[in-house]
Amino acid sequence: MSALPAYATTGQRIWYYSFRVICGLIFFFLIAPIVVIIPLSFNAENFFTFTPEMLSLDPAGFSTKHYQDFFTSSDWQLALRNSLKIAPVATFLSVSLGTLAAIGLSQSHVPFRRAIMAILISPMIVPLIISATGMYFFYSNPYIPTPFGRIDLPFTLTGTYWGVVLAHAALGIPFVIITVTATLVGFDQSLTRAAANMGANPVTTFFRVQMPLILPGVVSGGLFAFITSFDEVVVVLFVGSAGQKTLPWQMFTGLREQISPTILAVATILIAVSVVLLIVVEMLRRRSERLRGLSPA
Amino acid sequence: MTLVLAADGRPLKASLNRALRRQKLRALMLIAPLLIFILVSFVMPIADMLFRSVENEIVVETLPRTVATLDGWDSESGQAPDEDVFTALYFDMVLATEYKTHTRLGSRLNYEMTGISSLFRKSGRGVGRFDTDTYTDAIQAADPAYADPAQWAAWMADDTVRAALPMTANTYDAWAAMIIETEEDVPAEEVPWNFVFTSLYLEVTEGAEPPVALDLSGVPLVSLRDQFADVDEDWLDPEVWQVVKIYSPEYTNGYFLNSVDRFKGAEGAEVRPENEQIYITLFIRTMIMSGSIMGMCVLLGYPIAWLLANLPARKANLLMILVLLPFWTSLLVRTSAWKVLLQQQGVINDTLVWYHSTWFGQLLDPVFMGLLNICYAFVNVITWVWNVINGIWGGTDGLYMDWAVAGFERLALINNQTGTIIAMTHILLPFMILPLFSVMKTIPISYLRAAKSLGATNWTAFWRVYFPQSVPGIGAGCILVFILSIGYYITPELVGGTKGVFISNRIAYHISSSLNWGLAAALGTILLVIVMGLYWMYDKIVGIDNVKLGG
Known part of the structure; x- marks a missing residue:
């Protein structure tokens, strides 16, 4: 919306400013709930609201005891460790497989391209509760369907580390596919031909020519996959057991059973993490646009 | 016609075809690992769920002889079957008790008729002491x-x-x-x-x-019929046998009938008594609440997308952060924020109380109450429409918004539908703003000026020129928000109480608490079909290739 012209009528002026106020209120609605968490997490009392001491900015009203609780409680530390053990491995799986497939999908002649794309994107579209239900059934008793009947596999995946990793990797794949294919749209295929022309084999071409150019897309896809796994609670609730309790799971049970202010401290830490991720993704996006010769923003 | 030859002497056409085939093969080889991975880790579980929604092998597996002899029994007779069937049941029960499968079958049939579970457990204990x-x-x-x-x-x-x-x-x-x-x-x-x-x-x-x-x-x-009757009189109840007979085929539509408040009677589907009907109401409630969330997202998202699309790039990028930050913040963080804010003793209610105690609060109270009354009247209209629809469907569970239960001082904002709608609107708003923004970016603002210079008023220029061009963005955003919201589980579970929950919460309940997996699978299948229909629409309107993430 361009600035108000000098010849605007009173009605236009009123509308111009009230529109800004409305937008301001909506932005407030978007951001305030997240921001309000941060000061509340430094509450010295076990309340979920601002105490009179906090409102008068009395230092006695603030403390870091909820953070101390987070860093000393074995439950929370176990949950944090589990999250950090599951998310990177799931991310690695989805990024490595997803990047290869995205390169395959971006070639000019791919049979059944639409159908394959639809299958690969489906984990993002299918509601999590349905994925969780299906995975709970199938992972607890995996089998190979054959025309002659099913062959039951002699192991179970529910309640195991690899079961959760597998499930999370599947959920992260659509994000990798989407970001990497979007990056590959601007990729000049003649560069690979030029490399091949100069004697590079396909592997060298991939790592020395293609990979550096699509790296921003791969990394931001990886970040999406990471945050999907790190933030995921429904599937892990069904597929995992107490040994795989992740940070969101611990928060979920905390919120459902007895809500403790430690959750606010954890939430603040997670907000900080997402701010960092947001900055990284934005920088990558701009870098990718610059590399591809598109104008920034 | 001369044949054009390639360098190696083959016809050029064949050579080109070969190259093309190799290229296709290479592309497929690159895709294959991921495709197999997704098929195993995701598609097969979904297929398994679909299968489980009709699968019913447990009856014929546990009681094979009984099911075979029960074929000859006339379920209309009003009599329990004769000695032959009880003899078969005796053999099956002894074996099932040893394999410890009779309790599983009992709990399976108990979903269809309460009391069968204890009947099977009792008979399992009694069958070893027969004469x-x-x-x-x-x-x-x-x-x-x-x-x-x-x-x-x-x-x-x-x-x-x-x-x-x-x-x-x-x-x-x-x-x-x-x-x-x-x-x-x-x-x-x-x-x-x-x-x-x-x-x-x-x-x-x-x-x-x-x-x-x-x-x-x-x-x-030794009459086995009498022996079974001694253990439990219910074995002479023809209704028990009817349930066994109806559920004896390997596949059943019983779970689906259950998920639309019907049950499988002797003459096919029958409607459940009114006090047992929950699922259709729950489906409609899920739809209506997702619709309200979608509507709220359009109302709040449209101005923001407009502002972002028409501001200078630097300012727009700065404001975009305010949209992207919630998008990147953990779902649990946002839900816990709302849980904290909306509580009876939470920040919003505390602010209201404080506001009422100040002099301008006292002064503006009539205004505030007036506004709240308008909201309340509006909600009443929605409630009335909802209850009319509900009445047609024969549901009993009405939608209600208890805004002012605790008086105007403290509002009941959590553990009801209000809580779910507020929190989910906040969570899904970025999914509306981002597609809207990317569509609005492509609409030249000069069209508006052109319309105005031709004599259109501000409103006409917007409504007749700008708005129709932004409709694809609204469509994309609406479908995305709707798809995401009808499958939501976490937020309704935490802020929805009992009245503000969705169909997903019921699915989770059947998996973890009531253990009626078949019903959970059937409900999931229905939900999946709805979502897939919407996905197909989304693909037609936007194209799955055009899904964008984070602006």
């Missing part, structure tokens, strides 16, 4: 050869004996398999159990030729 040991004693007294395990094994390996005593051979085989599997004993070293002697007795009294002649004329028949 059929009189047969065993009588037969072994008549000829000691029948007390010799090795002799039994030898007979049962002999084809002429098997042909003369088919039922005994069948029960002996089942017994032997069971002995090997559950007790890890050798059948040739164990005397068969009472039920094998029961089948021998029944066949001999009917005139079959035993391997060693037996005179059983003095041994009275």
Whole structure:
């Protein structure tokens, strides 16, 4: 919306400013709930609201005891460790497989391209509760369907580390596919031909020519996959057991059973993490646009 | 026509085709690992869920003989089946009790008729104490050869004996398999159990030729029908047998009927009594609440997208962060924020109380109450429309928004539908703003100026020129928000209380609490079909290739 012209009528002026106020209120609605968490997490009392001491900015009203609780409680530390053990491995799986497939999908002649794309994107579209239900059934008793009947596999995946990793990797794949294919749209295929022309084999071409150019897309896809796994609670609730309790799971049970202010401290830490991720993704996006010769923003 | 040849002497056309084929193959080879991975880790689980929503092998697997003989029973007769069926049930029950599968079957059939679970558990305990040991004693007294395990094994390996005593051979085989599997004993070293002697007795009294002649004329028949009736009178209830008969096929649509508040009666689908109807209401409520969330997102997202699309790039990028930060923040963080804010003693209610205590609060109170009353009237209209729709569907659970339960001082904002709608609108708003923004970016603002210079008012220029061009963005955003919201589980579970939950919460309940997995699978399948329909629409309107993430 361009600035108000000098010849605007009173009605236009009123509308111009009230529109800004409305937008301001909506932005407030978007951001305030997240921001309000941060000061509340430094509450010295076990309340979920601002105490009179906090409102008068009395230092006695603030403390870091909820953070101390987070860093000393074995439950929370176990949950944090589990999250950090599951998310990177799931991310690695989805990024490595997803990047290869995205390169395959971006070639000019791919049979059944639409159908394959639809299958690969489906984990993002299918509601999590349905994925969780299906995975709970199938992972607890995996089998190979054959025309002659099913062959039951002699192991179970529910309640195991690899079961959760597998499930999370599947959920992260659509994000990798989407970001990497979007990056590959601007990729000049003649560069690979030029490399091949100069004697590079396909592997060298991939790592020395293609990979550096699509790296921003791969990394931001990886970040999406990471945050999907790190933030995921429904599937892990069904597929995992107490040994795989992740940070969101611990928060979920905390919120459902007895809500403790430690959750606010954890939430603040997670907000900080997402701010960092947001900055990284934005920088990558701009870098990718610059590399591809598109104008920034 | 001259044939154009490639460098290696092949026809150019064939050579090109070969190159193309190689290219296709290479592309497929790159995609294959991921495709297999997704098929195994994601598509097969979904297929398994679809399968489970109709699968019903448990009845025929646990009670194979009963199901076979029950074919001859007329369910219209109003009588429990006769002795034959109870004999078959006796064999099946003894085996099922040993395999410990009878309780599973009991809980499966209990979903269809309450009380069957305890009936099966009771009968499992009672079936070992039946009076059929009189047969065993009588037969072994008549000829000691029948007390010799090795002799039994030898007979049962002999084809002429098997042909003369088919039922005994069948029960002996089942017994032997069971002995090997559950007790890890050798059948040739164990005397068969009472039920094998029961089948021998029944066949001999009917005139079959035993391997060693037996005179059983003095041994009275033990009615298994009476034995079962002694354990539990319910076995003589024809309705129990009707349930067994209706659920005896390997596949059933019973779970689907249950998920639309019907049940499988003798003459097909029947409507459940009104006080047991929950699912259709829940589906409609999920739809209406997702619709309200979608509407709220359009209302709040449209101005923001407009502002972002038409501001200078630097300012727009800065404001975009305010949209992207919630998008990147953990779902649990946002839900806990709302849980904290909306509480009875939470920040919003505390602010309201404080506001009422200030002088301008007192002064503006009438205004505030007026506004709240307008909101309340608006909500009442929605409630009325909802209840009319609900009345048509025959549901009993009305939508209500208890804004002002605690008076105007403290609002009940959590553990009801208000809580779910507020929190989910906040969570899904970025999914509306981002597609809207990317569409609005492509609409030249000069069209508006052109319209105005041709004499259109501000409103006409917007409504007739700008708005129609932004409709694809609204469509994309609406479908995205709707798809995401009808499958939501976490937020309704935490802030929705009992009235603000969705169909997903019911699915989760059936998986983890009531353990009625088939019903959970059927509800999931219905939800999946709805979502897939919307996905197809989204693909038609936007194209899945055009899904963008984070601006």
